[in-house]
Amino acid sequence: MKTNxxxxxxxxxxxxxxxxxxxxxxTILAAVAWPTVAGTRGRSDxxxxxxxxxxxxxxxxxxxxxxxxxxxxxxxxxxxxRYSPYAGNVSFQFGFLSNELATPxxxxxxxxxxxxxxxxxxxxxxxxxxxxxxYNAVSYFLGLDVTQNAPNSVLAGDRDIPLAxxxxxxxxxxxxxxxxxGQSNLAWTNGVHVFAGNLxxxxxxxxxTSSEGLRQSFSSPLYSDNGLLHLLGW
Ligand SMILES: [Zn+2]
Numbered sequence: 001m002k003t004n005x006x007x008x009x010x011x012x013x014x015x016x017x018x019x020x021x022x023x024x025x026x027t028i029l030a031a032v033a034w035p036t037v038a039g040t041r042g043r044s045d046x047x048x049x050x051x052x053x054x055x056x057x058x059x060x061x062x063x064x065x066x067x068x069x070x071x072x073x074x075x076x077x078x079x080x081x082r083y084s085p086y087a088g089n090v091s092f093q094f095g096f097l098s099n100e101l102a103t104p105x106x107x108x109x110x111x112x113x114x115x116x117x118x119x120x121x122x123x124x125x126x127x128x129x130x131x132x133x134x135y136n137a138v139s140y141f142l143g144l145d146v147t148q149n150a151p152n153s154v155l156a157g158d159r160d161i162p163l164a165x166x167x168x169x170x171x172x173x174x175x176x177x178x179x180x181x182g183q184s185n186l187a188w189t190n191g192v193h194v195f196a197g198n199l200x201x202x203x204x205x206x207x208x209t210s211s212e213g214l215r216q217s218f219s220s221p222l223y224s225d226n227g228l229l230h231l232l233g234w
């Protein structure tokens with residue numbers, strides 16, 4: 001006959017084994033589930049980024065619809081931003097659309113850890129014009145050479161693109177980043193969407209692209225400024 005003590009210790013031992021098994025199972029489950037959780041997060045951020053770019057496209061189209069098909073950087077200040085002393089600043093260019101954009105928080109891509117979404121257009125805390133946010137609330141570049149003649153030309157996109165250099169563009173603006181059509185080292189970094197990225201095209205569509213898609217999007221011979229494609233955003 002087993003004593004009370006023997007029963008107790010057997011129960012305790014069983015519980016310990018069970019606890020270890022549970023711990024093991026939880027660890028394995030966590031290891032299996034984590035990449036899925038992280039992947040889902042990455043995917044939902046990428047969808048949010050696509051929506052951001054769609055809304056930016058709509059805002060630019062609303063403006064150009066009211067200005068004879070011209071984008072605001074092609075229209076002289078103060079109706080547009082051309083010849084404005086701030087025209088070379090991407091935050092200024094996007095801020096100019098504040099009447100067409102409901103909120104500035106769509107100017108920050110959720111996958112871009114180097115940028116923080118502003119919540120109002122004002123100068124208050126988390127305001128787009130707050131000095132702490134002014135140069136830090138925009139994740140997207142603007143494609144300055146975009147043209148309606150090439151419906152696939154790139155109007156805006158995630159900013160993690162390796163530029164070929166900086167130079168003057170015909171707007172005219174000095175010291176603007178550019179890529180070259182057919183630039184062979186054009187590839188998304190792992191900085192925002194991990195070797196992938198989103199592009200807003202001039203007809204309002206948003207393309208989710210790999211680096212191959214990125215190179216294709218910038219290879220159109222239908223548009224360039226003296227052989228270069230100027231991107232405002234750095
Ligand atoms: Zn993005």
